[in-house]
Amino acid sequence: MPLKGDLVTGTLDLLVLKALQLGEAHGWGIMERIRATSGDQLQVNQGSLYPSLYRLKRQGLIVNHWGVSENNRRARYYTLTAKGRERLGAERQEWERLSGAVNRVLATRSV
Amino acid sequence: MSLLSRFREFLDARREHDAVAEEMQFHIQREIQHNVDAGMSPADARRKAMRDFGGVERFRESARDERTGARLAELRASWLDWKLGWRMLLRYPGVSIIGGMTLAAAMALGAGFFEFTWEMRDPRLPLEEGERIVRLENFDVAASQVERLSVHDFLIWRDQLESIEQLGAYRPIERNLITADGRSEPVEVAEISPVAFPLTRVPPLLGRPLVEADAAPGADNVVVIGYELWQSRFNTDSSVIGRTVQLSRVPATVVGVMPEQFLFPINHQIWTPLRLAGTLPRTGLPIRMFGRLREGVSLEAAQAELASIGARMTSANPATHEHLRPRVLAYAAPTEPLSLMVMTNLSIWVVLLIAGTNVATLMFARTALRESEIVVRNALGASRLRVMGQLFVESLVLSLVAAAVGVALAMGFLQYARANFASDVDWPFWWDISLSLPTVIYTGLIAVGTAAIVGLLPAIRATGPRVQTALRSIGGGGTQMQIGRVWSALIIFQVALSVLGLPIAIAMTGEQLAQLRMRAAFDAEPYLTFRPELDPDEVPGDDPDLPARMMTLVGELERRLEAEPEVVAVTFADALPAVDYPPAQIEVERGTEPPVIVDTDLENDQVLITAVDPGFFEAFGSPVTAGRSFNSGDVGSAHAVVIINESLAQNIGGHPVGTRLRTVSDGGEQEPAPWLEVVGVVRDLGLEPTAQGESDLMFTPASVATLPAPPHVVVRVRGEAAAFEQKLRETAAEVSPDLRLYDVMTLDEVIWLDDFGGILMTASIVIPVLLVLLLSAAALFALMSVAVARRTREIGIRLAVGASPRALLAALFKRAALQIGLGVVAGNLLVLALMSVIVEEASVVPTALPMLAASLIMVIVGIGACFIPARRALNVPPTEALNGAR
Numbered sequence: 001m002p003l004k005g006d007l008v009t010g011t012l013d014l015l016v017l018k019a020l021q022l023g024e025a026h027g028w029g030i031m032e033r034i035r036a037t038s039g040d041q042l043q044v045n046q047g048s049l050y051p052s053l054y055r056l057k058r059q060g061l062i063v064n065h066w067g068v069s070e071n072n073r074r075a076r077y078y079t080l081t082a083k084g085r086e087r088l089g090a091e092r093q094e095w096e097r098l099s100g101a102v103n104r105v106l107a108t109r110s111v
Numbered sequence: 112m113s114l115l116s117r118f119r120e121f122l123d124a125r126r127e128h129d130a131v132a133e134e135m136q137f138h139i140q141r142e143i144q145h146n147v148d149a150g151m152s153p154a155d156a157r158r159k160a161m162r163d164f165g166g167v168e169r170f171r172e173s174a175r176d177e178r179t180g181a182r183l184a185e186l187r188a189s190w191l192d193w194k195l196g197w198r199m200l201l202r203y204p205g206v207s208i209i210g211g212m213t214l215a216a217a218m219a220l221g222a223g224f225f226e227f228t229w230e231m232r233d234p235r236l237p238l239e240e241g242e243r244i245v246r247l248e249n250f251d252v253a254a255s256q257v258e259r260l261s262v263h264d265f266l267i268w269r270d271q272l273e274s275i276e277q278l279g280a281y282r283p284i285e286r287n288l289i290t291a292d293g294r295s296e297p298v299e300v301a302e303i304s305p306v307a308f309p310l311t312r313v314p315p316l317l318g319r320p321l322v323e324a325d326a327a328p329g330a331d332n333v334v335v336i337g338y339e340l341w342q343s344r345f346n347t348d349s350s351v352i353g354r355t356v357q358l359s360r361v362p363a364t365v366v367g368v369m370p371e372q373f374l375f376p377i378n379h380q381i382w383t384p385l386r387l388a389g390t391l392p393r394t395g396l397p398i399r400m401f402g403r404l405r406e407g408v409s410l411e412a413a414q415a416e417l418a419s420i421g422a423r424m425t426s427a428n429p430a431t432h433e434h435l436r437p438r439v440l441a442y443a444a445p446t447e448p449l450s451l452m453v454m455t456n457l458s459i460w461v462v463l464l465i466a467g468t469n470v471a472t473l474m475f476a477r478t479a480l481r482e483s484e485i486v487v488r489n490a491l492g493a494s495r496l497r498v499m500g501q502l503f504v505e506s507l508v509l510s511l512v513a514a515a516v517g518v519a520l521a522m523g524f525l526q527y528a529r530a531n532f533a534s535d536v537d538w539p540f541w542w543d544i545s546l547s548l549p550t551v552i553y554t555g556l557i558a559v560g561t562a563a564i565v566g567l568l569p570a571i572r573a574t575g576p577r578v579q580t581a582l583r584s585i586g587g588g589g590t591q592m593q594i595g596r597v598w599s600a601l602i603i604f605q606v607a608l609s610v611l612g613l614p615i616a617i618a619m620t621g622e623q624l625a626q627l628r629m630r631a632a633f634d635a636e637p638y639l640t641f642r643p644e645l646d647p648d649e650v651p652g653d654d655p656d657l658p659a660r661m662m663t664l665v666g667e668l669e670r671r672l673e674a675e676p677e678v679v680a681v682t683f684a685d686a687l688p689a690v691d692y693p694p695a696q697i698e699v700e701r702g703t704e705p706p707v708i709v710d711t712d713l714e715n716d717q718v719l720i721t722a723v724d725p726g727f728f729e730a731f732g733s734p735v736t737a738g739r740s741f742n743s744g745d746v747g748s749a750h751a752v753v754i755i756n757e758s759l760a761q762n763i764g765g766h767p768v769g770t771r772l773r774t775v776s777d778g779g780e781q782e783p784a785p786w787l788e789v790v791g792v793v794r795d796l797g798l799e800p801t802a803q804g805e806s807d808l809m810f811t812p813a814s815v816a817t818l819p820a821p822p823h824v825v826v827r828v829r830g831e832a833a834a835f836e837q838k839l840r841e842t843a844a845e846v847s848p849d850l851r852l853y854d855v856m857t858l859d860e861v862i863w864l865d866d867f868g869g870i871l872m873t874a875s876i877v878i879p880v881l882l883v884l885l886l887s888a889a890a891l892f893a894l895m896s897v898a899v900a901r902r903t904r905e906i907g908i909r910l911a912v913g914a915s916p917r918a919l920l921a922a923l924f925k926r927a928a929l930q931i932g933l934g935v936v937a938g939n940l941l942v943l944a945l946m947s948v949i950v951e952e953a954s955v956v957p958t959a960l961p962m963l964a965a966s967l968i969m970v971i972v973g974i975g976a977c978f979i980p981a982r983r984a985l986n987v988p989p990t991e992a993l994n995g996a997r
């Protein structure tokens with residue numbers, strides 16, 4: 001399967017959905033969750049995170065509500081919807097298929 | 112979408128905007144705390160958080176792009192775009208001033224023409240049911256003009272026409288209004304059918320309007336005056352009713368004052384009853400007719416009825432009526448066909464298009480310098496449409512500012528025109544050329560269209576598919592944008608146009624300045640000038656006694672004026688010095704050889720000819736330097752004599768007194784004019800300068816009766832001429848109540864009016880030339896800026912490895928120099944081509960210097976324009992260039 005131009009955007013959406021599967025979180029929390037769970041390998045840019053959040057919200061994959069944060073401030077929390085959960089499953093399969101294919105290519109021994 | 116839901120959406124957007132702001136604030140706070148927890152000082156923690164975040168506003172923008180899904184919404188301008196557009200105006204003042212001036216000039220033209228044509232297109236009478244007021248005309252199809260001698264027909268129409276009521280007529284005449292205080296000034300009187308007053312439905316302010324009884328034969332003479340006249344001549348005195356005034360020779364009682372807005376039929380301030388007696392067809396007084404369409408009758412129905420009456424009259428009077436076609440028109444019918452007005456406005460669009468394309472070049476350069484910003488925005492998720500929207504709004508800010516300035520300029524000019532001409536009797540009262548809403552809307556639309564040209568062209572190029580390439584090179588410090596072929600051609604064309612226009616502008620300015628300087632040396636202060644006219648006898652048409660009466664009255668006036676102690680001299684001529692002398696070629700007799708045309712300083716070897724009173728030279732203190740002055744015996748003598756000025760004497764050469772000369776008709780096909788003997792030479796007055804000095808002038812002797820038109824009389828007084836006006840008018844009224852004095856002005860004013868016309872003429876050439884020159888310079892500046900911006904990194908590296916700055920400069924200048932060079936060559940070729948078309952004997956010598964000067968100016972301006980960006984390039988620190996930071 002050919003690589004799509006919006007691979008990076010699509011991947012970020014997948015990471016955000018996955019981060020929210022672990023529980024509701026605010027923007028900064030999602031960023032931190034991705035950083036921590038990737039072992040500091042993935043640093044999500046704020047400039048990409050929020051556009052991604054609003055995009056997912058518009059698509060009905062996540063919803064938000066206002067709550068109180070761990071440091072006692074008002075924060076906007078995001079939660080995965082049923083539709084978002086469904087999409088996460090599909091995106092995840094797609095990702096595994098794609099990364100598996102890439103891995104197979106890379107594992108090919110030279111002749 | 113209903114208003115309510117739109118309002119709700121607005122509220123939602125507002126709420127969401129606040130929510131995002133709060134969310135961002137939270138994010139930054141959380142990040143700061145995180146940094147502090149990691150061991151940073153609060154100040155450092157904050158700084159790092161802010162840097163990582165990279166500007167709340169910018170971020171909020173791209174976030175919003177994601178929230179509003181609709182593609183169209185991407186084009187929606189945000190408040191930030193407007194703010195940014197305004198900031199851009201201030202940040203690039205060169206682009207703003209030059210581009211703004213160019214657009215403002217073009218838009219002033221557009222707004223002014225539109226306001227005027229909009230008003231002319233469908234003029235409305237500002238009267239109650241004014242659209243039902245009509246004018247009636249007897250159109251002569253053979254002569255292709257309106258037959259005004261229509262009293263005979265008017266009386267029949269008034270009896271027979273069913274579809275038009277309140278049918279009336281008027282005749283514009285000029286009379287002296289002489290008031291009790293002795294003031295006598297000419298006024299435009301409307302001799303009008305009393306029915307005009309009920310027709311317009313405007314009640315008088317004081318007293319009564321004219322009534323039918325006033326128009327009856329033998330009725331007392333009465334007059335109704337307008338508001339302005341009441342103010343200026345009667346000091347707004349309400350006891351004016353019943354007072355007697357004199358209209359030239361006729362005394363009349365003031366019976367009413369009309370309110371300010373009543374100016375019917377055209378722009379009148381004084382009305383007397385029109386008395387009409389039955390006459391034969393096409394004889395009698397010249398009249399204009401008006402009426403009101405009867406309730407429920409259309410213009411077409413009225414026209415049909417009038418045509419059928421016309422047809423009956425034609426069969427009754429075939430000899431006089433064969434070619435007459437009576438017609439009914441809306442009273443304020445447009446004077447020009449609509450198509451012509453549309454064409455005029457379209458031609459201004461072409462000017463706007465050229466101006467817009469030019470400014471687009473500048474905007475392109477501005478955009479090129481900001482390419483990295485555009486690329487970053489694009490990478491942050493702003494779509495191409497979104498970025499184009501932003502660039503469009505930036506241009507819109509510029510073009511709206513230009514439109515505001517343009518409208519203000521146009522309105523200033525129209526105000527000036529109104530202040531100076533609107534009280535003229537030829538300026539119809541229904542022409543209102545103050546700023547109208549349609550003009551504001553039109554100019555606003557033009558501004559949007561201009562912004563599209565100015566902003567979108569560069570935006571399309573700046574946001575094209577290459578943005579991805581640019582993204583990769585952005586760190587390298589260089590733009591990918593280039594000035595394309597079309598713009599290069601435009602620059603060359605403008606350079607050529609500047610080179611073409613500059614010599615003309617330089618020459619015109621030089622001539623104008625020389626004329627102003629020369630005329631300033633002439634002491635015009637003691638001269639008061641005027642033009643006398645006489646009321647014709649009541650018999651219309653030519654008055655054969657008029658010249659003789661004029662001669663007697665002007666002679667009497669002259670005698671009485673000369674008796675005044677403050678008057679030095681009174682004289683007259685067919686034209687005033689400094690204004691409108693007719694030119695002609697003359698040839699001079701030399702012994703037995705065939706006559707030769709005198710080589711003079713004016714174009715086509717012409718001399719200016721004027722007919723003057725024998726006392727003219729003495730009155731102007733212009734001494735006779737050879738031969739003699741005119742005497743009364745010279746006027747109308749069989750032995751025709753002339754006096755010439757020193758300039759002409761020099762060009763004739765030798766001793767000109769006694770030589771014979773005559774005017775040459777065009778092409779020499781007609782019979783040559785009779786020979787005239789030069790009897791004297793007078794000193795140059797210094798009012799008709801040419802590049803070589805005073806124009807060549809030839810004077811012929813004249814009396815008031817021998818002149819084809821009323822003379823221009825000049826009174827020389829001791830002290831200030833303007834102060835003598837009142838005395839002059841009183842004396843004229845004493846000589847005869849119907850001797851009307853027009854254009855009473857000091858010679859200073861006459862000369863200034865002529866100079867002012869010349870200055871306007873010169874400015875109309877010089878300003879566009881300067882603007883084109885400025886635009887060429889700005890375009891070259893833009894070109895060079897883009898070239899430098901593209902190669903900043905390369906220049907820095909080359910300088911770092913030891914390249915000579917001179918070689919680098921040469922490389923940078925190459926393209927700009929090529930365009931300047933091509934433009935200068937093309938401009939000079941154009942000058943030569945035009946010269947060979949306009950001037951028959953094209954000689955390069957007299958134009959070589961201005962051409963050289965123009966080329967030099969262009970080269971200096973062009974190189975100067977390139978200098979600043981070039982210096983910027985050479986100052987790039989090599990380390991910065993290598994780092995890619997700019």
